[in-house]
Amino acid sequence: MDAMLKKGLxxxxxxxxxxxxxxxxxxxxxxxxxxxxxxxxxxxSLDPQIADSDAERLAAVNCYEGLMAVDxxxxxxxxxxxSYTVSPDGLVYTFKxxxxxxxxMFSGHxxxxxxxxxxxxxxxxxxxxxxxxxxxxxxxxxxxxxAYLLTxxxxxxxxxxxxxxxxxxxxxxxxxxxxxxxxxxxxxNFLYALTSPAAMPxxxxxxxxxxGRYGLEPGLTLCNGPFHVSRWTQETSIRLTRNDDYVxxxxxxxxxxxxxxxADLQELPTRMENGSYDAAFLTQAQFAAxxxxxxxxxxxxxxxxxxxxxxxxSGALQNENLRKALALSLSPDRVSALAADAAPAAGIVPPxxxxxxxxxxxxxxxxxxxxxxxxxxxxxxxEALLELGASSVELEILCDEAYAEFARQVxxxxxxxxGVKFVATVRAEDGAMFEAAxxxxxxxxxxxxxxxxSASTAGFLESFRDSALxxxxxxTAYNALLDRVHAxxxxxxxxxxxxxxxxxxxxxxxxxxxxxxxxxxxVTNADTSGIYFYSSESYxxxxxxxxx
Numbered sequence: 001m002d003a004m005l006k007k008g009l010x011x012x013x014x015x016x017x018x019x020x021x022x023x024x025x026x027x028x029x030x031x032x033x034x035x036x037x038x039x040x041x042x043x044x045s046l047d048p049q050i051a052d053s054d055a056e057r058l059a060a061v062n063c064y065e066g067l068m069a070v071d072x073x074x075x076x077x078x079x080x081x082x083s084y085t086v087s088p089d090g091l092v093y094t095f096k097x098x099x100x101x102x103x104x105m106f107s108g109h110x111x112x113x114x115x116x117x118x119x120x121x122x123x124x125x126x127x128x129x130x131x132x133x134x135x136x137x138x139x140x141x142x143x144x145x146x147a148y149l150l151t152x153x154x155x156x157x158x159x160x161x162x163x164x165x166x167x168x169x170x171x172x173x174x175x176x177x178x179x180x181x182x183x184x185x186x187x188x189n190f191l192y193a194l195t196s197p198a199a200m201p202x203x204x205x206x207x208x209x210x211x212g213r214y215g216l217e218p219g220l221t222l223c224n225g226p227f228h229v230s231r232w233t234q235e236t237s238i239r240l241t242r243n244d245d246y247v248x249x250x251x252x253x254x255x256x257x258x259x260x261x262x263a264d265l266q267e268l269p270t271r272m273e274n275g276s277y278d279a280a281f282l283t284q285a286q287f288a289a290x291x292x293x294x295x296x297x298x299x300x301x302x303x304x305x306x307x308x309x310x311x312x313x314s315g316a317l318q319n320e321n322l323r324k325a326l327a328l329s330l331s332p333d334r335v336s337a338l339a340a341d342a343a344p345a346a347g348i349v350p351p352x353x354x355x356x357x358x359x360x361x362x363x364x365x366x367x368x369x370x371x372x373x374x375x376x377x378x379x380x381x382x383e384a385l386l387e388l389g390a391s392s393v394e395l396e397i398l399c400d401e402a403y404a405e406f407a408r409q410v411x412x413x414x415x416x417x418x419g420v421k422f423v424a425t426v427r428a429e430d431g432a433m434f435e436a437a438x439x440x441x442x443x444x445x446x447x448x449x450x451x452x453x454s455a456s457t458a459g460f461l462e463s464f465r466d467s468a469l470x471x472x473x474x475x476t477a478y479n480a481l482l483d484r485v486h487a488x489x490x491x492x493x494x495x496x497x498x499x500x501x502x503x504x505x506x507x508x509x510x511x512x513x514x515x516x517x518x519x520x521x522x523v524t525n526a527d528t529s530g531i532y533f534y535s536s537e538s539y540x541x542x543x544x545x546x547x548x
Contacts, residue, residue, distance in 0.1 A: 029529050029546035031253040035278045037540065038262040038271065043238070046229055047215030048197035049136045052145045054453065055238075055259060057538035060197035062240055062257060063223040065248060067095050067130060067179065068194045072532040072544060076191055077249050080125055080201065080224070081179070090186035097177040101125040103203060104228035104243040108219035112209055123245075125224050127173035129201035134181075135166040137198040146198040148462060148486045152187040157487065185491070189356065200224075226252040226543040235261050240542075250543055253530065257542045266431040272296060272523055278547070279531045279540055283449070284519035285402060295526050303352035303452040303537075304518035305345055306338075306403075308410075310511070311444050312471030316393050321384035323510035326445075327370040328377035329417035330410060335516050337409045345514035348450075348503050353457040355499065356492035360457040364500055369507040369514075374417045381418045392421040398443035404428035407447050441472055449518055454536035458485050458495065461502050470511055481505055 039055035048060040069079040081095035102123040113121050137144045138156045151157050154170030170182035183190065193199060202214075203222050210220045218229045226248065227240035238259040242252045260277070262268060269286040271277055275295065287298055308326070310317045317323060332344040347367030353360045385391070399407040404426060411424045424445075429437060438446050450469060452460045465482055466474050481502040488494040506512060524531050530544035 029548060031546060032255045033253075033545070033547035034256045034258070035254050035528070035531070035542055035545050035547070036258045036260050036276070037279050038268055038277050039238070039259045040262050040265050040268070042235055042261060045215040046221050046232075046238075048200040049133065049142055049144050049202065050215075051197040054538045057197055057536070058259060058540055059229065059238060059240065060200065061195075061225075061539045062227050062542055063221075063225045063229055064197065064200035065101075065225040066194050066196070066199045066201070067097075068191050069249070070192070070195050070534045071250075072530070072534075072541075074534055076195075079195070079248065080130075084191075090188075091183045093181045093183070093190070095130075095179040095181075097125070097127060097179065098247065099124075099177050100247050101224060102245045102247075103206075103222045103224050104245055106218075106228065106230065106241075108217075108230070109222075111219055112206075125201055125203075126176045127179045128176070129203050130179045131171050131173050132204040132207070133200055133202035134171045135169050136202055138169055139166045144198050146196050146459075148458065149193040149196050149198055151486050152183045152185060152190055152193070154182045154184040156184070226250075227257060230256075235263075237261060252543055254542055254545045257545075264432050265435070272525075275525060275527075278525045278528050278545070280523050281537045282521050282523050284521055287521045287523060296523050297526055298521040298523045300519045300521050301352055302517050302519050303350050304520055305348055305350045305450045305452075306515045306518050307345075307348070307448060307450055308397075308513040308515065309438075309443075309446045309448050309469060310471050310513075311441060311446070312473045312511070313441065315444055316384075316388055316390070316395070317444060317471070319384045319388055320509055321380045321387060322393065323513075324370060325377045325381035325384060325418060326414060327507075327510040327513050328373045328380060329414050330513060330515075331372050331413055334406075334410050334413055337406045338403070338516060342516050345516050348506055348512070348514050349457055349460055349499070350452050350517050352452050352455055353460050354455050355457050355496050358492075358496075360496070360499065363496060367500070367507055368504045370510060377417050378419070381422065385421065392423065395422075395424045395444050397424060397426045397445045397447060398434065398437055399426065399428055399447040400434045401428045401430055403447050439468070441468065447515070451520065451537065453538055456535070457499050461485060461499060464506070470506075475511070478502065478505055478511070 041053045041055050043056045046059050048064050051057045051060045065079045067079050067081040069077040071077050080097050080101050082098045084093060084095045086093055103125060105118060105123050109117055136142050137150055138147050138159045140160055140162055147160055155164055155168045158164035159166055159169060172180050174180055206222045207214050213220050215221050218232055221229050226243055226246050228243045230241035231239035240257040242255055246252055268280055269282055269290055272280050273290050310323050312318050335342050335344045349360050351361045397407050397411060407426045411426060414424060415422055437443055438448060464470050465479055485498040485502055488498045522533055527548040529546050531542060533540045
């Protein structure tokens, strides 16, 4: 199982965190400061087991703590577990929990628990909370997006498939402060999976008391991490306040962290430039366009695949031969129109993603894509016309204004290769309008930047399941290949093979057409230190954050 991480990234991430921590070394850094980060999507819930968006995961990794935690160098730390042992065969993990860890209780819980809740409610975090949380994560009724990270646990795959009861999951509590987890197969990265939101504890009594509303507001949320949710103003902000009862391996430095809702993503670069936020992920182009970056630090990540996405839900692009004609007639030379140093993508999965200790792209090399072949392209196009019963095809290419000239050059190449029976136009929109059109499915072809939200190759491929990235259709063949990816958990060689098969399927059937790789940047205010991320854009940690 590649979980969401790889050990080989630890050194690179350590350098990242070192650079970020040095950003504030010119002045005295102080604790007890207030921090702010933008969120561009309003959370539906702050329940960690169902965390799906960047905002939901960001809140989860700062407000909850699992059996294990991860530090700024990518190394594992004790979380609620103060120690653990692993059986010689690598299948049984036994965790001994701290006995002084408590859920954060505050005045907002009075409506649910009663005015004397501080005396009447046992706030101790115990082994049963982890058993219940992990069972919830693999329960099909929960619909946990990251449940696949836990499929190495004995019984998890059968439960997720609806073939077994959640009580059969290989997780038990021999006593109040011991958690025993049995795996179906050895997984060297399993401890990292336990740092994900899906693996966070959940107090069953509190959960039941919420009556199905768990996580919908601060008073219906029970946190055990460095911070707790103290205020949630819809479409405005979420306030995370230091959990004064937190007794983890590290001291919580900030007083508050505000997740500020930003409706227009295009405003984010300017807001970072003027100091409105303390950390953000920007594209390399956004960062380069800023007039003054002297007050910012930046670390680049090659985690974006720019690709042509085909709307397969209706119209001519349901036809595979037409899509293949477009793929076969895209000359690699056209990519240079993006930038002098732009290189054709070697596959769909960007270089940032990994399996085990190896970067997937480096280990795999180029994917088995449809190569540039104008003769084959024309043959596919002629076959498509026959299948469609059409005399010609007209397409519109939706793109961001920044890529309009490149899109026009690609269209020229397609028209030259496919002849007068092929007609295409380019519709360029500004950032917000472009994103809205894509999200609404208002396109036939879209030139779209696909972000890898984590270093997990399996996670990146999973993001295509039944999503707009696959043209708004359910692709049962691809989903079956994804199931093979997740069934290979723990066996890195098998996982590499299964991931390659899933990637090749998308390329060989021209489900989408990768063009090149782009970079994003993790940007922090130079007056801060200690803000770090691990593996994912969703997982930005503030526990160590200091400010001048």
